Amino acid sequence: MTASSQEVPTGTKTKILNAAEKLFGQHGFDATSLRDITAEAGVNLAAVNYHFQSKESLIDALIDRRLGPIKQKRLQMLEAAGPAPALEQIVEAFLAPILDHDLPTAVPLIGRVLSNPSLFLERVYKPHLGETVARFSEALEKALPGLSTEERFWRVHFMAGAMTHILALSGVLPLMEGSGGTLDRATLMARMVTFLVAGFRASADSPHILEKC
Amino acid sequence: MTASSQEVPTGTKTKILNAAEKLFGQHGFDATSLRDITAEAGVNLAAVNYHFQSKESLIDALIDRRLGPIKQKRLQMLEAAGPAPALEQIVEAFLAPILDHDLPTAVPLIGRVLSNPSLFLERVYKPHLGETVARFSEALEKALPGLSTEERFWRVHFMAGAMTHILALSGVLPLMEGSGGTLDRATLMARMVTFLVAGFRASADSPHILEKC
DNA sequence: GTCTATAACCGGATAGAC
DNA sequence: GTCTATCCGGTTATAGAC
Numbered sequence: 001m002t003a004s005s006q007e008v009p010t011g012t013k014t015k016i017l018n019a020a021e022k023l024f025g026q027h028g029f030d031a032t033s034l035r036d037i038t039a040e041a042g043v044n045l046a047a048v049n050y051h052f053q054s055k056e057s058l059i060d061a062l063i064d065r066r067l068g069p070i071k072q073k074r075l076q077m078l079e080a081a082g083p084a085p086a087l088e089q090i091v092e093a094f095l096a097p098i099l100d101h102d103l104p105t106a107v108p109l110i111g112r113v114l115s116n117p118s119l120f121l122e123r124v125y126k127p128h129l130g131e132t133v134a135r136f137s138e139a140l141e142k143a144l145p146g147l148s149t150e151e152r153f154w155r156v157h158f159m160a161g162a163m164t165h166i167l168a169l170s171g172v173l174p175l176m177e178g179s180g181g182t183l184d185r186a187t188l189m190a191r192m193v194t195f196l197v198a199g200f201r202a203s204a205d206s207p208h209i210l211e212k213c
Numbered sequence: 214m215t216a217s218s219q220e221v222p223t224g225t226k227t228k229i230l231n232a233a234e235k236l237f238g239q240h241g242f243d244a245t246s247l248r249d250i251t252a253e254a255g256v257n258l259a260a261v262n263y264h265f266q267s268k269e270s271l272i273d274a275l276i277d278r279r280l281g282p283i284k285q286k287r288l289q290m291l292e293a294a295g296p297a298p299a300l301e302q303i304v305e306a307f308l309a310p311i312l313d314h315d316l317p318t319a320v321p322l323i324g325r326v327l328s329n330p331s332l333f334l335e336r337v338y339k340p341h342l343g344e345t346v347a348r349f350s351e352a353l354e355k356a357l358p359g360l361s362t363e364e365r366f367w368r369v370h371f372m373a374g375a376m377t378h379i380l381a382l383s384g385v386l387p388l389m390e391g392s393g394g395t396l397d398r399a400t401l402m403a404r405m406v407t408f409l410v411a412g413f414r415a416s417a418d419s420p421h422i423l424e425k426c
Numbered sequence: 427g428t429c430t431a432t433a434a435c436c437g438g439a440t441a442g443a444c
Numbered sequence: 445g446t447c448t449a450t451c452c453g454g455t456t457a458t459a460g461a462c
Contacts, residue, residue: 012427028331030243033455044429049457051427108330115328115378117321118241121385137391153391154404161378162371165328169370172334178350178366191367195412202411204404225445246437257447262439264445 013051015041018105021062025108026171029059029116060123063113066106067128073097074132078139087143091196092189094136095163099189111168114160144200151204159196166192226264228254231318234275238321239384242272242329273336276326279319280341286310287345291352300356304409305402307349308376312402324381327373357413364417372409379405 019041023032034055038045052058077093078085085093101107113124125133133156140152147155166173166188174183232254236245247268251258265271290306291298298306314320326337338346346369353365360368379386379401387396 150393158375162374165374180363198415199408199412
C-alpha cells in the first residue's frame with residue numbers, strides 16, 4: 001500500500017472508481033465498457049488494467065468499497081441497541097446504513113450488486129453479507145422467539161428483497177404515478193420500517209391455505 | 214400469422230425461445246450471446262434474426278410470452294374474489310400467478326426481467342404491469358381505506374420487491390444455510406402472504422422517527 | 427505512473443446460396 | 445425456412461515508449 005492508495009479523491013484510481021460506480025449503477029456491468037468508464041473519468045484506458053487487474057477485479061473493488069463500511073455501520077448500530085434490541089431497532093440497523101447513503105451514485109450500484117444473481121452468493125453474500133445476516137438473525141431470534149429458523153430466514157430475505165428493489169429501481173420509481181414524485185429518504189425509511197416490522201411480527205402458525213381461484 | 218406461429222413446441226422459433234429463456238435466466242441478457250442460444254437450441258445462428266429481428270426483440274418476445282399470461286391470471290383471480298376482495302385474496306392474486314409457475318426456467322427469467330432497472334419502466338412496467346398494478350391498487354384502497362395513495366404505492370413496491378428478490382435468487386437461496394434446503398412453492402407462498410398481509414395492515418400514522426444510533 | 431498502439435478476440439447482424 | 449460465410453464494429457487486455 002503506497003501513499004497514493006488513500007489520497008485525496010482526485011487520484012486516478014479514485015476517479016476510475018467513481019466513474020465506474022456511476023456508469024455501472026446506471027447501465028449495469030455488462031452494458032458498461034472500460035472505455036465508457038475511462039472516458040467518464042477523464043483518464044487513460046490502460047490505467048484501469050494498471051490500478052485494477054481486470055474488469056472483474058474492478059467490480060469487486062467497487063463492491064468492497066461500499067459493502068465494507070455498510071457492514072461496519074450495521075453491526076455498530078445493532079450493538080449500540082444493547083444486548084436485546086427491539087424489533088424496530090433491528091430493522092432500522094439493517095436498513096439505515098444502506099438507505100441513508102449520502103452518495104447518490106452508490107444507491108443504484110448497491111441495488112445492482114444486491115440483485116444480481118450471478119454475483120450474489122460467491123462475490124457478495126459470502127464475503128460481505130453472511131456474517132452480518134447471521135448476527136441480525138440472532139438478534140431477531142431473541143426479539144421474536146416464536147419464529148422457526150426457516151421462517152426467520154425467509155422473512156429476512158423478504159426484507160432484503162423489499163429494500164433491494166427500492167435501491168435498484170431508485171432511478172425510475174419516482175417517475176411513476178402515485179409515488180408522490182420525490183424519494184425522501186427519511187420518509188421512505190419510516191415507511192419501510194413500519195411495513196417490515198409488522199411483517200416480522202405476523203404470527204406464523206396460521207399458514208394460509210391456497211384455494212383454486 | 215401463419216400456421217407455424219402456434220404449432221407444437223418443436224418448431225425452431227419455440228426452441229429458440231426456450232433456450233433463450235433458460236440461458237438468459239441463468240446468466241443474464243448481456244452475458245448470453247445469440248451463439249450460446251442457438252447452440253443450446255440446436256438451431257442455426259441466422260434463425261434468430263430471421264424469426265426475431267434482433268436480440269432486443271427476442272428479449273421483448275420472451276417478456277411478452279411470460280408476462281402476458283401472468284397479467285391475465287392476476288386479473289382473473291382478482292375478479293374471481295368478488296367486488297370487494299379481502300386483503301389476503303388481493304395479495305394471493307398478485308403473487309400466485311408468478312410464484313406458482315410450473316415452468317422451472319420461467320422463474321429465473323421473470324426475476325431477471327422484473328429486477329432489471331434498464332428494462333423496467335419502458336419495456337416491462339408500462340406495457341405489462343401498469344394496468345395490473347392500478348387495478349390491484351384500487352382493490353387495496355377498498356380493503357385498506359386508511360392508507361394514503363403514497364403509502365399504498367410504496368407498500369405495493371415493497372411487496373413486488375420481496376417477490377422479485379425471491380424469484381431472482383431462486384437459484385441460490387436454497388443453497389444458503391437456514392433456508393430449510395428446499396424451496397417448496399406452496400409453503401413459500403403461505404409465508405410471503407402472511408408477511409405481506411401483516412405489512413399492509415400496519416397502521417401508517419405512526420411514522421417512526423430515526424435517531425442517531 | 428501514464429500514455430499510444432495493437433493484439434487477439436467475440437459480438438450482432440446480414441448477404442446470398444440452397 | 446434454413447444454411448454458410450462474412451462483414452464490421454466493439455471488447456478486454458497487454459506490450460512497450462516515455
